[in-house]
Amino acid sequence: MSDLRELYQELILDHGKHPRNFGAPEHADREAKGHNPLCGDRLTVYLVLDGDRIVDARFDGAGCAISTASASLMTETLKGRTLAEAEQIFAKFHDLVTGGRSHLDDPELEKLEVFAGVSEFPVRVKCATLAWHTLKAATEASSDAVSTE
Numbered sequence: 001m002s003d004l005r006e007l008y009q010e011l012i013l014d015h016g017k018h019p020r021n022f023g024a025p026e027h028a029d030r031e032a033k034g035h036n037p038l039c040g041d042r043l044t045v046y047l048v049l050d051g052d053r054i055v056d057a058r059f060d061g062a063g064c065a066i067s068t069a070s071a072s073l074m075t076e077t078l079k080g081r082t083l084a085e086a087e088q089i090f091a092k093f094h095d096l097v098t099g100g101r102s103h104l105d106d107p108e109l110e111k112l113e114v115f116a117g118v119s120e121f122p123v124r125v126k127c128a129t130l131a132w133h134t135l136k137a138a139t140e141a142s143s144d145a146v147s148t149e
């Protein structure tokens with residue numbers, strides 16, 4: 001179990017230091033800004049859509065390793081999904097980081113399980129979910145800035 005935990009931490013550190021899909025696309029169909037005042041994390045999520053399918057998901061901003069890694073893994077997970085699927089994944093992810101028991105039965109979501117340990121640290125839950133709350137705002141086409149408070 002401790003080996004597994006170390007592996008998970010490595011994945012978070014890796015994505016925190018070398019985030020994937022970082023930087024605004026030339027054209028985004030949807031975008032939203034998120035802010036976690038508790039930690040100081042700020043990020044913008046961009047979506048490129050084909051109908052209701054996400055063809056590209058990107059983000060930029062500055063935050064702690066957990067918020068950055070979460071945004072990085074989120075964007076990897078979202079590509080090719082519909083907006084409805086993205087919302088379902090967010091519900092599962094939220095359950096995961098708040099200590100819920102729902103299983104991420106989709107094998108493609110396995111990587112998100114690295115954030116299960118976050119549930120032991122309530123302050124960190126906001127870091128891990130910031131990108132997802134921001135995504136939700138983007139999918140709902142809200143132009144208001146999101147705050148975890």
Ligand code: ZN
Pocket residue numbers: 036039040041063064065066067126127
């Ligand atoms: Zn943070």
